[in-house]
Amino acid sequence: MTPSPARRDLVGRTVLITGANAGIGYWCAELLAARGARVLLGCRSTHRAEVAAKTLRAGVLGADVGTLPVDLGSLAVIRDAAARVDERLDAVICNAGVKAADPADRTEDGLDLMVGTNALGHFALLARLGHALAPDARVVAVGSLAHRFARIxxxxxxxxxxxxxxxxxxxxKxxxxxxxxxxxxxxxxSGxxxxxxxxxYAVDPLTPYRDGLAAVSGPxxxxxxxxxxxxxxxxxxxxxxxxxxVARDAAGGEYWGPGGLLEFRGAPARVQASAEVRSSAIATELWSIAEELTGVRFAV
Ligand SMILES: NC(=O)c1ccc[n+]([C@@H]2O[C@H](COP(=O)([O-])OP(=O)(O)OC[C@H]3O[C@@H](n4cnc5c(N)ncnc54)[C@H](OP(=O)(O)O)[C@@H]3O)[C@@H](O)[C@H]2O)c1
Structure with missing residues (x-):
């Protein structure tokens, strides 16, 4: 059972978290639920979503949990999932991610599996969620130190x-x-x-046990x-x-990560993103290509 947090300051706020049935996504949900937020678990497997929801309800007294079936690797499923959201979202955490794949692996729509799921799937989801986002909604995308290893x-x-x-x-990423x-x-x-x-650098063997989530042996x-x-x-x-x-000192356009050695661990701190992901010229071109590849116009 998660100890009662000092603050239940997020009562009345709703956060959609993709890939919330495992790992970091689950823990985002647990931390937010413990502070009173309603959490919507966006997962591709209904069964795994229900297992995570049950675990969350068992661990956080009074947790307000919903589920949203969504596969970030299918543009049709994303369209249907977004249309199903009929409650106001105060925040969306774009967490679902494929971390390793063969170059030949594709999404249902024929896109590179990692680009299609991690980047374009979330782009299409956000583009289709306009009707549900609160006027002061916040989107947090889960990046990675690995963003530095690639050119866009x-x-x-x-x-x-x-x-x-x-x-x-x-x-x-x-x-x-x-x-x-x-x-x-x-x-x-816009607000x-x-x-x-x-x-x-976050690993399952150092993560507290939770029923139905990654099983790690004692040794x-x-x-x-x-x-x-x-x-x-x-x-x-x-x-x-x-x-x-949720933090008052975090603002749009920032990049946060662990503040310890090599940014592998530690308390949250502002960290540096590469010049390339900060480039508005690259991003403008990328945005048009993302609209083209997903077939979704992202009106803001
Ligand atoms: N762990 C790290 O050290 C680390 C470092 C940097 C960044 N990250 C990022 O943090 C995020 C979470 O990582 P993690 O370590 O918690 O990974 P994880 O334990 O493997 O969990 C990944 C989650 O993403 C979901 N997912 C994968 N493909 C999906 C799809 N097509 N549609 C919907 N959900 C999908 C998985 O669902 P299923 O259970 O259905 O597969 C699972 O819930 C990822 O974006 C990852 O790239 C992790």
Whole structure:
């Protein structure tokens, strides 16, 4: 059971979290629910969503939890999921992510699996959620240190890339971050805001046990404990993301992550994003290509 938080300051606020049935997404939901927020678990598996919702309700007294079936790898499912949202969203956490894939792996719509899911899936979802977003809604995209390992070339965004999986993953996260900073620029003055946050290096064996979530054996946990000085659990990895959503000192256009060594672990702090994901020239081109590839016009 999550200890009663000092503050239940988020009562009346609703946050949609994609990929909330596991890892960092689940922990964002638990941290927000413990502060009184209603959390909407956006998951591609109804069964896994229900398991996470049950765990959350068992762990957080009075948790207000809903589920939204959404597969970020299917533009048709995204369209239907967004249309189903009939409540006001105060925030959306774009967390769902594919971290490793074969270059040949594609989404249902034939897009590169990591770019299509991590970046374009969230772009299409946000574009279709306009009717539900509160006038002061906040979007937080989950970026990664890996965004630095890749160059964004908007023209080849969904073409297969060879090379290490980490670099291809970095491309998808760089694209997501670039589009998020561009969303914030386009929203400026509207009351809405968008920013990025990353969880550092967050692993399941250092994460507290939760029923139905990643099972880690005792020996693996014991071995992983040796790395606690360098990396962290996914509960801690969720902290900079939740901070970006709710903290008074976090603002649109910022990038938050763990403030410790190499940004692998530690308390939330403002961190640096690459010049490339900060470039409005690249982002403008990327935005048009994202609209073209998803077939969704993102009116702001
Ligand atoms: N862990 C780290 O150190 C780290 C570092 C930097 C950034 N990140 C980012 O943080 C986010 C969460 O990572 P994690 O470590 O918590 O990963 P995780 O435990 O593997 O969880 C990933 C979540 O994304 C969901 N997902 C994947 N593809 C999806 C799709 N097509 N539609 C809907 N949901 C989908 C998964 O759902 P299923 O259960 O259905 O597969 C799962 O809920 C990711 O965006 C990742 O890139 C993580």
């Amino acid at each position: 070339d908007p023209a080849t965004l969904s073409q297969p890339w060879s090379g290490p999986s980490l670099r291809r993953y970095g491309r998808s 760089a694209a997501l971050m670039s589009l998020t900073f561009e969303l914030d620029r386009r929203w400026r003055g 809405r805001s968008a920013l990025c946050a990353h969880p550092g 693996v946990r014991a071995a992983a404990a040796l790395s606690r000085g360098l990396v962290q659990g996914k509960d801690a990895g969720a902290e900079p993301i939740v901070h970006a959503v």
